[in-house]
Amino acid sequence: MHRIDVPSATADHQFTEGSPAGGVPATTVSAAWLNDVQEELINILAAADVAPVKGEQNQVLQALQALIAAGQQSNAGQVAWFAVKTPPAGYLKCNGLTIGKPGSGATAREHNDVFALYVALWNDWSNDVLAIQTSGGAPTGRGPSAQADWDALKRLPLPEIRGEGIRAWDDGRGVDAGRQFGSWQGGQIESHGHSASSGGSGSHSHSGTAAEAGSHNHLEGHSLKADIVAQYGVGGTAASGSERTGTNQAGQAYTSTGGLHSHSLTINSAGDHSHTVGVGNTGGNETRMRNIALSAFIRYL
Template sequence: MHRIDSTTAVAALPVPRAEGTPGYFVNGDPAVGQVATSVTHEWLNSVQEEIAGVIETAGETLDKTNNRQLLAAIQQLISSMDGWSTGDVKITLKAAADAGWVLMNDGSIGNAASGATARANADTQALFTLLWTNVSNGNAALQTSAGGAVARGVSAAADFAANRRLVLPAVLGRSLAIAGAGVGLTARNLGDIAGAETHVLALGELPAHTHSGTTGNESANHTHSGTTGTESQSHTHSVAGTLNGGVGAASGGQVTSSGGAFNTGTPSQPHTHAITTGTESVSHTHAFTTDAGTGGGGAHSNMQPTAFLNVMIKL
């Protein structure tokens, strides 16, 4: 849809003449003297502005190459009666987006010349502007019409007019969470993505634990040398026997006998000897074998019980 742009068009809307008698169009009939209805500039301007007004109220820019803008605008305005507005998101089991919406498929949006992959149409301008304003370039990257990365320009309107395309925030295969900084939680920005589907534990993430095991048998046969102490050195032992067939007697350390039994004295009390060992055997080691380990060191799943649906966003 576009406003009349011929060489005879004027830049300002003319003031209408006084209203005549309301009526209807007729072709005319010369046989009965009926003159055909003439179409006035007031009527044509009225029709043009009624149509253009609907399209512009829906947030679209008139596009001379797009003859379906009125339909799209009506659909969008009907949809907005449900309380939805640009940037609102809803989940669905539909495979295609509703009129006035676009599926969030990690694709891009832009005008008809942008080469956008999710939707390339003038009706994406309002959403383009909202994302350009609220979401960082890292989370909603700006691209050329060929898909190359490009820095954001002076305004969303300028980038849209320059046939740039904006990548929708990534949601495919991801759970949705709320942006912001919850108490005790990490701050998250609009469009941020985080987390991993699987994870391999690092050493510092393992719980503290011990391993049991047994030593090997290296240098099993070895001895220690040593000497006894001097405890209870003075003691006696009884002896039963005969000496030259007589009775024996001890005197001055000598044993004598006149035939018969003899005795060396009363036995000492029970006693012990300390032993001091010498140098241990040569240095040696024992191998230590832990109990059998298990596990393969692979990644484990981080995924919570999840149901997968489509997400669409309001244009």
């Protein structure tokens, strides 16, 4: 790169429109100076892996953004909560779609400015959690490096955080042991028991009644009506001229009708006791605290 140095430039190497009245010529742009400017700009694009395209007028800006992002990878990959639905500049939705180089067919962003995020995710997320894809969208294995997969036009998914809560990675502490970084974990309720009881009824008895027996006679201790005795073909004599008691010809004692009556019934105490209690299920399809739904966006610049 050099300052304009043609004879028509000013003494301090500046451009001038000249002055016809004063006899000062306008500065002539030399091919050497234009080539220097062109190659300086091309080198910026090349450093960011941006291919120059005729007619596009923001490629230097894209390249500078990508280079800045590459130098600030601590910001690339940062997830932030927003109270808006559309991600601001430099952020993408955490929705599981893919990022990659132009030509990769990435579904979230296909651009050189996502390279820093691509590298960050490639390095820290295993292929079991974020399975890299071919340019056609088929899951595939990872190559020797993020740069190699980037150049091979492989897509890399973004984390899927929609509808999920966040838990700090255990990182060897042992509270949530065995977790892969970035892995998903289903809901769970810690094993526990519930106590339940019913009030004791105390020592008590139950009242009861027997059905009425109706009018009847007794034979040998059971009621026997006179007409039944006659039905057996045996006669009987009543003591003292009464039909209440007597003997039949077989020598069996009988009594006359006992009249309409009932018998008392006593049920013994069951003692102090309790009853089995069943506890039914309650609740919905997940365990959750009160919450508010916001957008989760990931930074790529």
